[in-house]
Amino acid sequence: MLPDGDRSLCQTISAPQGQHFPGATIDVEVYPAVDDGRVLATITLADTEQRWRRPVQRRLILGHIDAPDRVDVFALDSRRACRHLVGAGRDARLLIPRVYQLDAITAGVLWAVANLDLSLLLDDARLDAAHTAASPYRGMTASAASRDIAEDLDPVSRLWIGSTFCADHIRRHYHLLSDVPVYWTREQRGEEASTWLLFRHKLRYLRETADRFRSTAQPMTRMFCLPARTVTASSTSERILLLLAMALMESLGIRTAVTDDPEYATLPGLVMDNQRAVIATWIRADDVWHVDVTDHRNTIATYRDALGDVHAHSVTADDTPAGRLRHLADYLALDWHWLQSRCADLGQYGFAGLAEPRSRLLSLDGVDQACRFIGTLP
Numbered sequence: 419m420l421p422d423g424d425r426s427l428c429q430t431i432s433a434p435q436g437q438h439f440p441g442a443t444i445d446v447e448v449y450p451a452v453d454d455g456r457v458l459a460t461i462t463l464a465d466t467e468q469r470w471r472r473p474v475q476r477r478l479i480l481g482h483i484d485a486p487d488r489v490d491v492f493a494l495d496s497r498r499a500c501r502h503l504v505g506a507g508r509d510a511r512l513l514i515p516r517v518y519q520l521d522a523i524t525a526g527v528l529w530a531v532a533n534l535d536l537s538l539l540l541d542d543a544r545l546d547a548a549h550t551a552a553s554p555y556r557g558m559t560a561s562a563a564s565r566d567i568a569e570d571l572d573p574v575s576r577l578w579i580g581s582t583f584c585a586d587h588i589r590r591h592y593h594l595l596s597d598v599p600v601y602w603t604r605e606q607r608g609e610e611a612s613t614w615l616l617f618r619h620k621l622r623y624l625r626e627t628a629d630r631f632r633s634t635a636q637p638m639t640r641m642f643c644l645p646a647r648t649v650t651a652s653s654t655s656e657r658i659l660l661l662l663a664m665a666l667m668e669s670l671g672i673r674t675a676v677t678d679d680p681e682y683a684t685l686p687g688l689v690m691d692n693q694r695a696v697i698a699t700w701i702r703a704d705d706v707w708h709v710d711v712t713d714h715r716n717t718i719a720t721y722r723d724a725l726g727d728v729h730a731h732s733v734t735a736d737d738t739p740a741g742r743l744r745h746l747a748d749y750l751a752l753d754w755h756w757l758q759s760r761c762a763d764l765g766q767y768g769f770a771g772l773a774e775p776r777s778r779l780l781s782l783d784g785v786d787q788a789c790r791f792i793g794t795l796p
Contacts, residue, residue: 556587602686
């Protein structure tokens, strides 16, 4: 994640395009750094007066350490760096927390935040208009909004509209569910799962649903379909984002289960008990959203058999959150011990010093909570 060419001012690093992400660039300033037990980057007097002190665009200050056996890069958000350098003199030394080393975890979070932030900020006014245009649909039990309602929006913004509407649809119909429901979740890649970690409304929705059924004897379960082919095609950073999203759910007392059977990938997003299913699909859908409520016996039986099979043969099956997440790490080919150590440190610091969102619709609370939870597991 280093910029190309000489280490000089006004370079960029790429937050690449994804299936939904438009792709973004992040301005960076690269400075030589030393490691004397602390990571200290030397900032010249002239550089402390640069415009990155109050940038319009996201910018990182990078401390670059050339060691005989490796190259290490540590990053700090320029707004955080600015606060540390107020009144600094010539050749000031900027302390960059070691926890903000650029690796698969921090690069993955930066990638997601930069892409989500850019789209939501650019579409802010149009998002508000689209959200208002969705109002007539909220009184309907079933609806499918064509892309016309969000035709001028970036793909990320369409995801936000669809996600928000589906969460509200499920809330409006909880009274129809008499038992502890089972959730079927369609996210298959870290790009999609990052919305659980970063969309402000999704963390609020997760907490509300977890609290609603916390006192019941039967735990609430969320199920995922992660085909091996999709896992193999995902980068390490994407697979980490996927694990962090499930860790966030586990931290709230929501059990997770995973099938690798690709045939289940066509199931709609849904919440169901033994009698009804509340359908709410917004990921990989032809429309911005598709919602419904059904008690059709054949339909309920089909969903019940599918979700029962996933529960019985989950590739992450275990009696504890730690066990389920370790199995998930193995399935995603991630080093659990390294991941847990890094998450413990990142959970203490939080990501705000590295990847603070600019959009009011985003929050780091979810990813911070996921890291803290992983770091405290036995």
